[in-house]
Amino acid sequence: MSAEILQFNADTKERAEDEPALIVDVEGFEGPLDLLLTLARDQKVDLAKISILALANQYLQFIEEARKMRLELAADYLVMAAWLAYLKSRLLLPEAPGPEGQSAADMAAALALRLRRLEAIRIASGQLFERPQLGRDMFDRGAPEPIEEIRRPEWSATLYDLLSSYARERQKQALSRVRFAKRNVWTLAEAREALQRLVGASDDWARLDEYLIAYLVVPAMVPTVLASSLAAMLELVREGHMELHQHAAFAPIYLRKRPDFAGAGGTEPADGGHAPGATH
Amino acid sequence: MSSANLAEKNVVMLEEQTEGEQEINTRPEELRLIEALLFAAGEPLDEKALAKRLPQDVDVRAALRKLQTEYAPRGVNLLHVGNKWVFRTANDLAWLLTHESVQPKKLSRAAMETLAIIAYHQPVTRAEIEDIRGVTAAKGTIDVLLETGWIRPRGRRKAPGRPLTYGSNETFLSHFGLETLSDLPGLDELKGAGLFDGALPSGFDVPMPSDDPTLRDDEDPLEPGDLDLGLAPRVEGEE
């Protein structure tokens, strides 16, 4: 149901141009349907039995008066007026059995239904807002105790993670330590000091490598220790502090403190010039 | 007061004094648990949420019904709103608690009617609301309602222009203390007057208001972005 079926040429522009426009949503009414409903209520009859013709007349009269007062009516009201004027004319004329469209009686009944529906929803709306409302009539707990969230971390790792981490870590360090050890040479000074301390412990011939092995923890150090100590030994022999003895090439080298040097400490003897060379 | 009455009253008071003790013995523990959960929450909880925290063998629904009966005569009642449960002050005590009320923004008559139309006729488009009210909806009426959080856009009507359809949500039920939409006042009158019948324009032939979120045949789902237009009610705790 729509008013668009009518051509409506409202002569609203009749109003003198110099008069201020007083646009009224026809005070107190929520649109034309509301106005109609109010007028219908004045008939004080059941909306189902209302005379739509009488209602249309009342509405048109109301609009006429408003226009006489030069109230500018919202378009909604004028559209309704036009539609009601049309309906009125249809209702007054004997109904021509048209093949199409609604009969005037159908149109009137539909309008009556719209009014009843609006009234019903109004009543329902009123009842709804009479219900107890939260924050007005009933209240939630003023100081709720929110549920406390405790986040407990759960750590997870697999045995594989553990073992592969261990292997990776150890292997990495093992390899890097080897490299580190290669660079760690025994200096001549270190070798000399160590040998002097070693030899001081015994007057007998002793195998050099036995002394050395007692010192060596890392196999990688063997070459540098051997080289440095041999050089240091030769120097110590040249200075007359020690004597060396080797039976053959690549045979073990025996070493001892020079007997006449006992108690002389590490200091260079004054008679260092006649020190014998190494025997073989 | 007759002396007989007085005697009776004394007996009653004596009984009351041991009530607490009695309850320890007879009251099922799950009532304590549910009581505590609902009191603490301060907002409606559904049975599933309750069941999750309770021992498995508890008949949650039965326990809630029992609690509801227990609390009915008290100053705090247990309400079933939507499919959730919540403790609220008894609504006859509004007078006592006026100082607690944060004067809610009063809705205009237009907004109240629009809300009723959405609640009773959902899903409903703006044009359909305007048709019932016989007036162009003032801009902002629907926005105001969206702001209350009582209504929500639920889909788009399969019709030219694909207008948004609106429906009510749980906050609506909770605000008005309704268990379901069928508890809406005046429904019988509306139905009796045939106002939900086929005589109505299409879209109004729903036999019963329902806020079932399932889309109707003539509804399409919302599109991404529909809820970003500032139209959507703020979802609590979304941030």
Next chain:
Amino acid sequence: MSSANLAEKNVVMLEEQTEGEQEINTRPEELRLIEALLFAAGEPLDEKALAKRLPQDVDVRAALRKLQTEYAPRGVNLLHVGNKWVFRTANDLAWLLTHESVQPKKLSRAAMETLAIIAYHQPVTRAEIEDIRGVTAAKGTIDVLLETGWIRPRGRRKAPGRPLTYGSNETFLSHFGLETLSDLPGLDELKGAGLFDGALPSGFDVPMPSDDPTLRDDEDPLEPGDLDLGLAPRVEGEE
């Protein structure tokens, strides 16, 4: 259950069913009022504040005492804190109101490696771990491991600075599905599993791990306080 008990229980249940109705008749209205006021209040209320809102002839203190007795066995109790009154969920139900969410976490690579070294080389100090790993332990790595509950400080090394020694514990064994620590694979097994490639220097060894709690010769026992430094694993249920 004896038939006598059963009969008694039935009587009790019958009584309960009419409890609501009885209360309407016998329960003083002021209890409802105070109930509602305290429930809706956002903060504890003192008796003066309550009295101001209640009918003049109400004995507020007596009514509060009565309410307190009524609620004592319930899931919600009426507490008197300071000079104010407030509803609170019962203390013994705190567990109900906490939600433990398990947050799965993965150990960082550094933590994993540190853990492995502790497992194989225990008892081991932080400095020794750093020496084996060749890097300074990131601060917090050991703390994280303590949080897992898999390692424990077991003593102090008899050395300058008396550093803590760490070892693994039973939780470690059960998490990794080991019956005893000596089930940890040795070098040959690790090699066999392809975890070591062939290029190992001679003399490379993997210790035979042991978590025997007996202190070694170079360990001193922990001192009181050693476990209070936030280093100790959180004992479950401690709070």
